[in-house]
Amino acid sequence: QKEVEQDPGPLSVPEGAIVSLNCTYSNSAFQYFMWYRQYSRKGPELLMYTYSSGNKEDGRFTAQVDKSSKYISLFIRDSQPSDSATYLCAMSRTGNQFYFGTGTSLTVIP
Amino acid sequence: DVKVTQSSRYLVKRTGEKVFLECVQDMDHENMFWYRQDPGLGLRLIYFSYDVKMKEKGDIPEGYSVSREKKERFSLILESASTNQTSMYLCASTLAGGPTDTQYFGPGTRLTVL
Numbered sequence A: 001q002k003e004v005e006q007d008p009g010p011l012s013v014p015e016g017a018i019v020s021l022n023c024t025y026s027n028s029a030f031q032y033f034m035w036y037r038q039y040s041r042k043g044p045e046l047l048m049y050t051y052s053s054g055n056k057e058d059g060r061f062t063a064q065v066d067k068s069s070k071y072i073s074l075f076i077r078d079s080q081p082s083d084s085a086t087y088l089c090a091m092s093r094t095g096n097q098f099y100f101g102t103g104t105s106l107t108v109i110p
Numbered sequence B: 001d002v003k004v005t006q007s008s009r010y011l012v013k014r015t016g017e018k019v020f021l022e023c024v025q026d027m028d029h030e031n032m033f034w035y036r037q038d039p040g041l042g043l044r045l046i047y048f049s050y051d052v053k054m055k056e057k058g059d060i061p062e063g064y065s066v067s068r069e070k071k072e073r074f075s076l077i078l079e080s081a082s083t084n085q086t087s088m089y090l091c092a093s094t095l096a097g098g099p100t101d102t103q104y105f106g107p108g109t110r111l112t113v114l
Helices: none
Strands: A004-006 A011-014 A019-025 A032-038 A045-051 A054-058 A061-066 A071-076 A085-092 A098-100 A104-109 B004-006 B010-013 B019-025 B031-038 B042-049 B064-070 B073-078 B087-094 B109-113
Touching: A004 A085, A011 A019, A019 A085, A019 A104, A032 A061, A045 A054, A045 A061, A045 A071, A071 A085, A085 B042, A098 B042, B004 B087, B010 B019, B019 B031, B019 B087, B019 B109, B031 B064, B031 B073, B042 B064, B042 B073, B073 B087
Parallel strands: A011 A104, B010 B109
Antiparallel strands: A004 A019, A019 A071, A032 A045, A032 A085, A054 A061, A061 A071, A085 A098, A085 A104, B004 B019, B019 B073, B031 B042, B031 B087, B064 B073, B087 B109
16 A cells, blocks of 8 residues: 555646645654645645644645545645646655655646 | 756666766755656655765665765766666755755656666
């Protein structure tokens, strides 16, 4: 079983839609949870960072962590064509070694 | 802003060649990482380093070695390149392990081994 599972998609939504991206994990010791955005032919860039359970909001983006269910989510409100990218979840137990999902490819259609 | 640079964006090598991939970060980060990224497999950790001259194996170290002689520079070495090492290679760095630490990635090197 992989440490982190993520539906690869692809996901295609109209502009303005609410997007929900999810990951599940198996290691209950994970404490740090991250979402990265990766544009084509670029390296991943950090989008959201959450420690332990709860919600975190940053503009149109909301990250949720449910440690009891071993489930994390990223919500994108009012999605824009510029949000078209691959979204990677990542998590860590100590902050030193990170485990990544395979990424979900998102296309926002104008 | 943290900047992580990689020596090449695209590289084509032949089977059996020795390949060097260089990564440099300019923010005095303690930790540096090498990943490879393949479709359907995501990012997989090859090696990481906590300090100069220190290295730790990741999940897939076979066929690779690393070198960290200076804090800002972390090199990935393919001793004898093989076609199954064709991949996107990503370098990353973090200040130090801790609750507020996050990884910063370079732009990646797309390596093709013929």
